[in-house]
Amino acid sequence: MATGAQEAVLEPDLPIVDPHHHLWDRRTGVKDLPASGHGFVDILRQQPCYLFPELLADLQSGHNVRGTVYMECGAMYRAAGPQPLRTVGETEFVNGVAAMSASGIYGPVRACAGIVGHVDLRQGATIVEDVLRSHIAAGHGRFRGIRHSAAYDADAPNVLGPLAGRVPEGLYRDGSFREGFAVLHKLGLSFDAWLLEPQLPDLIDLARAFPDTTIVCDHVGTPLGIGAYKGRREERFATWRENIRTLAKCANVNVKLGGLAMPFCGFDWSYKNRPASSAELAVAWKPYIETCIEAFGARRAMFESNFPVDSYSCDYATLWNALKRTASGCTADEKIALFSGTAIRVYRLSLD
Known part of the structure; x- marks a missing residue:
């Protein structure tokens, strides 16, 4: 957790x-x-354990947080059983946290009211559908979709650190991936996409190929400023902006403002x-x-915390203050959409 005196909540x-x-x-x-x-190594050393007590402390740090959506991160996979089904352990674990929060014992916030899990979509449509149905059952009405990260870069060790080498280049264009991806719409599930700014054309192509599947672009497409991109973030802004505007033309895509x-x-x-x-x-x-707001509109954009990862730079209350400052020029209706309605x-x- 970032240290220092907490700001007054805006x-x-x-x-x-x-x-x-x-x-x-x-x-x-x-x-x-x-x-x-x-x-990212520093983040894991700084915050090796972030479970319900730590989350609750952040949710109750002053802002009016009514509910949350959990995003997969490889936590609590099953230790045994068929390999494709091991990721279901994460949904089982998070649904337990959601049930604790829904009891009301810990206050009115509904943590993990929605759950986004993980399935490797390259396993073939039959296996993918079986695993997705297992996630749906484990979520007891809370499972909403999956995330399958495509974050890749030629300078991966320096750019991605401990996350390097997890996926191949061009994952979202892969035929086996797309075979599994097609199952999401059949089951009424959404897809969260995490990739890096130079990969945004891959997401544009995926969104065009599956116009009926709801897609969420995480972290404004992750602009880069480390490794081979150190000192080049501003230089690459125009390319990022052009890709974001193109992506926004896909009506099935929403964007998360954060990360x-x-x-x-x-x-x-x-x-x-x-x-x-x-x-x-x-x-x-x-x-x-x-x-992003200009390209997508407030009703297809949503502010996010990305905690505890974003605790790298600030605490939870400060982060939401910063996001509120960036939205200072928005109307009241736009703020409702950006801070809760779109999500x-x-x-x-x-959230009842």
Whole structure:
């Protein structure tokens, strides 16, 4: 968790649905991480355990968070049983957290009201459908879709750090991947896409090929500012903007506004040195967020926390202050859409 005195909460009554956070317990694996060298390693060392108590503390840190959507991160897979079904363990685990929150014992917030899990879509349509149906059953009405990351770069060790080497280049164009992807619409499920800014054309092609499947582009497409891209983030802004505008022409695509506090983006703040203020974050993030809102419109865009990953740069309350600052020019109706309405619609949430 980023350190420092907490800022006063801005617009404390504005309803928020956080559509993107994780839960994990990496304590047993921290000892095997390299000493340093990449910001994502620092995140895992800083926050090796982020479970319901840690999430709840953030949700109750001052903003009016009404509910959340859990985003897969490889947590709590089954240790045994058929390999394709092991990812169902994550949905089982998160549904338990959701049930705890829904009890009301921990306050009115409905954590993990929607669950986005993981299925390797390259396993063939029959296996993919079987595994997806198992996730749906395990979610007891909360399972909403999957994420299958395509984050790849030729300079992967320096850009992605411990996440390097997990997927091949061009995953979203792969025929076996698309065979599995076709099952999502059949089952009424959405798809979250995490990829890096140079890969946005792959997502555009995927969205055009499957116009009836709801797709969410995570983290504004992840602009890069480390590794081979160090010092080049502003240089690449025009290319990113052109791709975002093209992607927005696909009516089935929505965008998440956040993830910019991750180390991949190459901004200078980190919890190890000096956590950023919300004013500083808002100035840095505003060009990306405004571009996305202009391209997609408020009703296809949603603010996200991406916690605990984005705790790399600031605490939870500061992050939402920063996002509120970037939305200062929006109307009241646009703010409702950006901070809660789009998430409720896309993930089909009931927060009663």
